[in-house]
Amino acid sequence: MTTRLGVAGAVAGAIGLVLAVGALWISGRFERDMKLAMARVAQGSTLLSTRCGVIEYQEAGSGIPLLAVHGSGGGHDQGMAFAAALTHRGIRVIAMSRFGYLRTPMPADASAAAQADAHVCLLDALGIRRAAIMGGSAGAPSALQMAIRHPDRVAALVLLVPLAYKPAAQADSAPPLPTWVESTMMTLIGSDFLFWSALHVGRNSLIRVVLATPPELLSSASASENARVHAMLNNILPVSSRAAGMRSDSLVGKKLTTAPLESIRAPTLVISARDDGYGTYASAQYTATRIPGAKFVGFETGGHTWVGHDDDVMSEIVKLVRSPG
Numbered sequence: 001m002t003t004r005l006g007v008a009g010a011v012a013g014a015i016g017l018v019l020a021v022g023a024l025w026i027s028g029r030f031e032r033d034m035k036l037a038m039a040r041v042a043q044g045s046t047l048l049s050t051r052c053g054v055i056e057y058q059e060a061g062s063g064i065p066l067l068a069v070h071g072s073g074g075g076h077d078q079g080m081a082f083a084a085a086l087t088h089r090g091i092r093v094i095a096m097s098r099f100g101y102l103r104t105p106m107p108a109d110a111s112a113a114a115q116a117d118a119h120v121c122l123l124d125a126l127g128i129r130r131a132a133i134m135g136g137s138a139g140a141p142s143a144l145q146m147a148i149r150h151p152d153r154v155a156a157l158v159l160l161v162p163l164a165y166k167p168a169a170q171a172d173s174a175p176p177l178p179t180w181v182e183s184t185m186m187t188l189i190g191s192d193f194l195f196w197s198a199l200h201v202g203r204n205s206l207i208r209v210v211l212a213t214p215p216e217l218l219s220s221a222s223a224s225e226n227a228r229v230h231a232m233l234n235n236i237l238p239v240s241s242r243a244a245g246m247r248s249d250s251l252v253g254k255k256l257t258t259a260p261l262e263s264i265r266a267p268t269l270v271i272s273a274r275d276d277g278y279g280t281y282a283s284a285q286y287t288a289t290r291i292p293g294a295k296f297v298g299f300e301t302g303g304h305t306w307v308g309h310d311d312d313v314m315s316e317i318v319k320l321v322r323s324p325g
Contacts, residue, residue, distance in 0.1 A: 034196070034237065037235075037238050040077065040235070041241065044080070045057065045103070047103055048125050049125070050121035050122055050124065051125075052117060052121035053107060054105060055104050055125075057076055058076045058094075059094045059095070060080065060093050061087025061090075061091055061092045064090060064092065064132065064321055065128050065131040066083065066092065066131060066133070067095075067133045068080065068134050069133060069135040069136065069143050070095065070101070070137075070139050071137025072249040072250075073189075073236045073246060074097075074136075074139070074242070075097040075098075075242060076102065077235060078235065079093075079095030079136075079139075081231065081232065082136055086317060086318065086321075091318070091322075094122070096119070098245055099248060100242075100245030100246075100247075101241070101244075102241050102242065111252070113142075116149050119142060120146065120153055123153060129153070131154070132154070132156035133156075135157075136160040136161065137163055137278070138163045140164055141163060141252055141256070144259060144261075144264075148263055154266040155266065156267045156321050157269070157291075158317055158321075159268070159270045160272075160306075161276055161284070162283060162287065163249075163252075163278070164283040164284065164286070165257060165259065165283060166282045166287075167286065184209070185246075188210075189242070191239075191240070192240045195236065195239045196237060207229065207233060210233065210236070211304055212278040212305075213303025213307060214275060214277075221308050225308060232305060261290035262291070264291045267293065267320055269316055269317065269320045270294055270296050270297070271297045271298075271299075274298065274300050275301050275302065277303060280304065281298060285298065295316075297313075
């Protein structure tokens, strides 16, 4: 009996030691990755005082100014990642952190209209009279509002996989994600550790749910496309520094209403993919039909991250932004 108890105790001790070492290793990896994430988001950005308050931004390139308005889970870093390729094609990219993202504070009024006014405040502070504006995903509502509220400031409008209103009858899209997805996402954004853990144990699920992209598309995509999508997911960390903005985006998305799209006079490009898990294809189509002269580019596949079409997307944006008029 004594021998058996001794063996059992030794086994329990060994298991405990393995668990302790594992916990220390996980803790060390998490702390290392968070330090890297914090250092990355601090690179290149500047805090600028404007008449609308402090706005964090970065810029790169020279030529025609383009305001890159990031989506949910983003910040100045995501906006620049989306648009960096344009900086080599005669475009000056200005990427800001929207309300509640990274170092841009969350104001009392975080509506799309207020955010659009803040975009103009940023341009004013930079001495830019007119600029193209590209709103990606949850950045689309404020980009649209800027074109509506400040038409003289918008040289061209790009809506990329846009969060936008669509009539209930319009359903030419991937079916919406189940309601449990939102509650899961809200839980994940409340904790850097939970999101980091999910990156390591459920990456494909995050690609499908958070990036709303069928992960199987990546198996046949190029190495550069794989790198782009995985970086987009990895770079949501530190999620705690983006949580306020993501919660606000969720509220804005639930209150989308019709807008006077017919009043928009800026040359407009609207892009989406039919299998986008956020169902932006139908709303993109609807928006494009309501804006005079707008061009709609729709892909059959690609998801919310337009997998396999990044070169085409960039070419369409350059064509619009650099066209005379």
